[in-house]
Amino acid sequence: LRLDIQNAEKLRVISELTSVFAHEIRNPMQVTRGFLQLLDDPDISESKKQYIKISIEELDRANDIINEFLSFGKPTVDNSTKINVGKQLEQVVNILENFALNYDVKIKKDIHDSCWIFANPQKLNQSLINILKNAVESMPNGGNVWVACMSTEDGFIKVMIKDEGIGMTRKQLDSLGSPFYSLKEKGTGLGMMVSYQIIHSFKGKIKVNSNQNIGTEFTILFPQLP
């Protein structure tokens, strides 16, 4: 119980700080982007044009990362509505298609119709992106990731995200979802925490199966809407 309270308190502080950070970091980035555009003058060399283009693209990418991870901290206006999980999964796969290509990872889909749940589409996307991103990152030498959604006979919508990556030990699995837990050199340790938070807020349940050097499978169950 004491640990739960400590975690709840950590979460509250993080979610307050993140909205401040997101705002404070975006401003200087926008100023930098503006000046970069001004530098892009017709007289400059092709190579300098290229550097400016790359700089702007990288700034935009950083902005995407902020959106992805830190929108969690936004004050929650609840935009929950009836949404099609299959459609959201398609979007999420599209967003991460290029990212996966960089890892030589193929994403395979098995998306069934009529996967209706009550949720906020942006938040659901964010939670799925974070899980799918980890699946891709777990395979530094490439491989396959499978994403699926279907309805179950007992009234749930089941989402599955499965990889054939490095997997986790029992102990690592136990730490999954706690704030700042990361084994990656440049990890944030926020992705899973954010995903769990979001999924629980939609009354979803998460089950993770993982075996070292075999892979990891996330199963998420949401209450189904008619």
Ligand code: ADP
């Ligand atoms: P980050 O990805 O920034 O490290 P996350 O919260 O997304 O933070 O994940 C926390 C940790 O959980 C990762 O560093 C990794 O060790 C482990 N993990 C998460 N998903 C997987 C997966 N699909 N396969 C193996 N390890 C994973």
Ligand code: MG
């Ligand atoms: Mg992650």
